[in-house]
Amino acid sequence: MAAFDIYPEYEIVRNNERCTNCRVCEKQCANGAHIFLTDKNRMAADDAKCVNCHRCVAMCPVRALKIVKTDHTFRENSYWTGKSIKEINRQAESGGVLLSSMGNPETYPVYFDRILLNASQVTNPSIDPLREPMETRVYLGSKPEKVVRDEKGRIKVDLPPHIMLSIPVMLSAMSYGSISYNAHESLARAAAEAGILYNTGEGGLHENLYNYGSNTIVQVASGRFGVHKKYLSSGAAIEIKMGQGAKPGIGGHLPGTKIVGDISKTRMIPEGSDAISPAPHHDIYSIEDLSQLIYSLKEATGYSKPIIVKIAAVHNVAAIASGIARSGADIIAIDGFRGGTGAAPTRIRDHVGIPIELALASVDNRLCDEGIRNRVSIVAGGGIRSSADVVKAIALGADCVYIGTAALIALGCHLCRSCHTGKCNWGIATQREDLMKRLNPDWGYKRLVNLLNAWKHEIMEMMGGMGINAIESLRGNRLMLRGVGLNEKELEILGIKHAGE
Amino acid sequence: MREGMFRNPSGCAISGIFSKSGKRFSGKRIIDSIAVMHERSNGLGGGFAAYGIYPEYKDHYAFHIFYDDIYAKKECEEYLEDHFDIASLSQIPTRKIPEITDTPLIWRYFAAPLPAKLADSQLDEREYVVRCVFRINTAIKGAYVFSSGKNMGVFKAVGFPEDVGRFYRLEEYEGYCFIAHGRYPTNTPGWWGGAHPFALLDFSVVHNGEISSYDANRRSIEMHGYKCTLQTDTEVIAYIIDYLHRKQWLNLNEICSVIAAPFWSVIETRPREDREELEYLRCVFDSLLINGPFSIIVGFEGGMMALNDRLKLRSMVVGEKDDMVYVASEEAAIRVIQKDLDRVWSPKGGEGVIVTIEKGSA
Numbered sequence: 001m002a003a004f005d006i007y008p009e010y011e012i013v014r015n016n017e018r019c020t021n022c023r024v025c026e027k028q029c030a031n032g033a034h035i036f037l038t039d040k041n042r043m044a045a046d047d048a049k050c051v052n053c054h055r056c057v058a059m060c061p062v063r064a065l066k067i068v069k070t071d072h073t074f075r076e077n078s079y080w081t082g083k084s085i086k087e088i089n090r091q092a093e094s095g096g097v098l099l100s101s102m103g104n105p106e107t108y109p110v111y112f113d114r115i116l117l118n119a120s121q122v123t124n125p126s127i128d129p130l131r132e133p134m135e136t137r138v139y140l141g142s143k144p145e146k147v148v149r150d151e152k153g154r155i156k157v158d159l160p161p162h163i164m165l166s167i168p169v170m171l172s173a174m175s176y177g178s179i180s181y182n183a184h185e186s187l188a189r190a191a192a193e194a195g196i197l198y199n200t201g202e203g204g205l206h207e208n209l210y211n212y213g214s215n216t217i218v219q220v221a222s223g224r225f226g227v228h229k230k231y232l233s234s235g236a237a238i239e240i241k242m243g244q245g246a247k248p249g250i251g252g253h254l255p256g257t258k259i260v261g262d263i264s265k266t267r268m269i270p271e272g273s274d275a276i277s278p279a280p281h282h283d284i285y286s287i288e289d290l291s292q293l294i295y296s297l298k299e300a301t302g303y304s305k306p307i308i309v310k311i312a313a314v315h316n317v318a319a320i321a322s323g324i325a326r327s328g329a330d331i332i333a334i335d336g337f338r339g340g341t342g343a344a345p346t347r348i349r350d351h352v353g354i355p356i357e358l359a360l361a362s363v364d365n366r367l368c369d370e371g372i373r374n375r376v377s378i379v380a381g382g383g384i385r386s387s388a389d390v391v392k393a394i395a396l397g398a399d400c401v402y403i404g405t406a407a408l409i410a411l412g413c414h415l416c417r418s419c420h421t422g423k424c425n426w427g428i429a430t431q432r433e434d435l436m437k438r439l440n441p442d443w444g445y446k447r448l449v450n451l452l453n454a455w456k457h458e459i460m461e462m463m464g465g466m467g468i469n470a471i472e473s474l475r476g477n478r479l480m481l482r483g484v485g486l487n488e489k490e491l492e493i494l495g496i497k498h499a500g501e
Numbered sequence: 502m503r504e505g506m507f508r509n510p511s512g513c514a515i516s517g518i519f520s521k522s523g524k525r526f527s528g529k530r531i532i533d534s535i536a537v538m539h540e541r542s543n544g545l546g547g548g549f550a551a552y553g554i555y556p557e558y559k560d561h562y563a564f565h566i567f568y569d570d571i572y573a574k575k576e577c578e579e580y581l582e583d584h585f586d587i588a589s590l591s592q593i594p595t596r597k598i599p600e601i602t603d604t605p606l607i608w609r610y611f612a613a614p615l616p617a618k619l620a621d622s623q624l625d626e627r628e629y630v631v632r633c634v635f636r637i638n639t640a641i642k643g644a645y646v647f648s649s650g651k652n653m654g655v656f657k658a659v660g661f662p663e664d665v666g667r668f669y670r671l672e673e674y675e676g677y678c679f680i681a682h683g684r685y686p687t688n689t690p691g692w693w694g695g696a697h698p699f700a701l702l703d704f705s706v707v708h709n710g711e712i713s714s715y716d717a718n719r720r721s722i723e724m725h726g727y728k729c730t731l732q733t734d735t736e737v738i739a740y741i742i743d744y745l746h747r748k749q750w751l752n753l754n755e756i757c758s759v760i761a762a763p764f765w766s767v768i769e770t771r772p773r774e775d776r777e778e779l780e781y782l783r784c785v786f787d788s789l790l791i792n793g794p795f796s797i798i799v800g801f802e803g804g805m806m807a808l809n810d811r812l813k814l815r816s817m818v819v820g821e822k823d824d825m826v827y828v829a830s831e832e833a834a835i836r837v838i839q840k841d842l843d844r845v846w847s848p849k850g851g852e853g854v855i856v857t858i859e860k861g862s863a
Contacts, residue, residue: 124711133764157781373726473714473792
């Protein structure tokens with residue numbers, strides 16, 4: 001149906017004066033966007049295959065390439081946008097659900113960008129982190145309600161199981177299978193080096209990575225792939241994944257084509273079979289069922305590890321979190337609607353869930369109001385882009401944050417949002433041996449450690465400016481925040497004042 | 502705008518005098534001490550807490566109450582009569598001086614909880630008293646209980662502290678411990694209740710500094726039934742100390758390890774048992790770490806504690822002479838009342854100085 005063919009979104013622009021026909025771009029592009037025309041002895045491009053991942057641009061030795069957004073356009077219409085028209089055409093052609101990757105890219109309000117931080121002036125000195133201690137260490141886990149003493153009157157120091165982080169950042173769940181082995185190894189090594197934790201996601205844990213166990217959160221999701229005693233015991237914490245910010249209410253599907261070799265072994269399913277994670281856990285249809293799974297996992301690991309329950313930020317998130325806090329969980333992870341994914345139905349990703357800033361503020365408020373905030377730690381994820389977002393999230397009430405997309409960008413991701421094709425040119429979201437090799441864990445983990453160190457320095461600078469030298473004094477310290485351009489209701493939910501107040 | 506409706510950062514002067522033998526002395530000494538630090542106040546708040554001043558009613562709670570008008574007094578007295586057996590009531594004696602104006606009604610009650618009411622409440626006596634105090638301060642408009650301990654009392658007003666002392670005729674009281682505060686708020690408090698000390702039961706706190714952890718502390722302590730109505734640092738510090746002491750049974754050294762917790766790098770160098778305990782306290786009560794500059798003096802029955810923030814961002818000096826212990830923002834405020842000292846030193850940040858009446862003393 002050539003008549004409906006859609007003009008490509010991006011155009012590959014080649015400077016033919018610079019191009020030496022070295023054909024690197026052709027080799028680098030797994031999508032086959034670059035072609036060498038032997039008869040004409042020059043390079044050509046098929047724009048329709050380009051996903052704008054910048055691999056060819058970065059690899060071109062003579063900087064002959066750039067990718068531009070096409071100026072080809074539909075007749076202007078502020079309601080029926082080009083995007084709507086193209087999507088309808090694609091669906092009319094395929095009859096299928098639209099798929100997307102990574103986080104919601106639409107133009108919803110970004111509350112982080114409408115919140116500003118405080119600094120000390122006159123009445124209270126700012127603290128220079130280069131001269132004074134500045135503590136970013138965080139403990140996650142439940143806190144006892146009462147101090148208990150032994151017969152000699154000494155405090156019994158048996159804390160419930162907890163995890164310790166050098167900075168309030170963890171690497172969020174990305175499964176082996178959805179990302180490559182090299183990406184997983186990079187995350188594990190970076191977590192170990194930086195003194196934080198990464199998360200296996202739902203695909204199990206490759207046996208080579210068991211030695212990073214003390215920096216690992218092992219996830220139990222609805223598919224229960226790769227879950228066994230040794231797996232549960234190997235991590236520092238166990239996460240029950242109830243939901244994901246990118247696709248609340250939706251399960252997962254890793255196509256059989258990706259279930260090969262070690263992935264099949266690690267997930268404990270036959271090669272070539274689809275790995276389907278159901279939308280709900282079929283043993284959890286209500287809150288009391290969740291409690292049973294929490295205690296099953298605690299029993300299985302001798303009550304030695306904190307249990308994290310991860311939920312997507314949805315409308316009733318505060319009540320849900322309150323229920324989870326009363327069900328034996330030690331840590332609640334809330335994933336906002338900007339959170340990334342390897343693949344999600346576009347309509348779900350772009351229209352379901354709520355912003356993490358609002359969800360976090362309302363969960364923290366609810367747990368404080370009910371006097372149970374100390375029973376759990378809160379991890380906020382889903383769209384954390386910088387150290388400033390981290391500081392704002394903590395001041396809104398989080399104990400720590402999860403980062404996923406930002407970590408992948410450090411490993412080379414250029415956010416082309418085509419993970420679901422499995423042809424990641426940067427070696428991250430792919431299982432193709434030739435592509436995977438492009439991500440070398442030896443430098444991948446170093447880049448990620450650099451990023452974490454840089455954020456740590458920035459967090460310390462911002463804390464020092466506020467006159468705070470321990471991160472726990474920032475948690476829930478909403479007086480350090482002011483809103484700009486927010487309405488009364490938004491300010492009320494965030495629990496902050498407007499700038500100037 | 503009245504205190505409690507806005508945050509009001511303050512600079513300050515603090516001073517404290519304590520007799521380890523429990524010997525009682527006149528309130529004149531503390532006035533002389535705090536007066537030296539006149540420049541550390543700006544006339545917008547001053548106050549004192551005095552211990553051992555009511556020996557004749559030492560088993561009764563001494564409520565000091567500000568009333569905006571007689572209607573508030575009537576309502577409050579009805580409430581008190583419903584809940585307490587009132588042994589004595591009177592206006593607190595004051596001296597009319599031009600420096601202190603806009604005086605509210607200031608009354609004092611010596612009271613004990615009604616046994617039947619107390620039993621019905623299923624609370625311990627001190628918790629019963631605290632709840633009644635919160636009830637009056639939040640529900641009865643124009644009434645404010647600013648002192649509620651036994652054998653102790655708080656005296657405070659808007660003005661320079663030395664004038665406040667003269668106003669309350671503090672020289673006529675004798676006690677074994679006095680603490681004082683001169684305030685330099687950045688905004689007009691507009692109300693006497695906002696002056697310091699801040700007290701709950703027999704614990705009273707004077708504080709110099711602006712804590713940067715205020716909202717984190719407030720959010721945490723309000724989970725345990727406290728209501729921070731004044732929005733002042735001193736109020737939240739007093740509640741934290743009360744919570745840790747009265748509800749978690751921590752001793753004062755342990756309380757110092759929570760509110761001015763040692764740095765992790767220091768904790769790691771301690772012997773195992775200490776390290777485990779410090780780590781435990783810091784983890785469990787992390788939201789009660791008080792961050793930012795402060796020096797505080799805490800008065801309580803039979804003792805006094807002085808503490809600086811972990812970085813020592815506020816000045817505080819301690820002096821000793823025989824059985825007397827002096828604490829002040831400046832050494833001059835000690836020397837003016839005790840020229841020769843056996844020992845004088847600046848405590849390190851986070852190092853609590855705790856003195857109590859020695860056993861066998863009065």
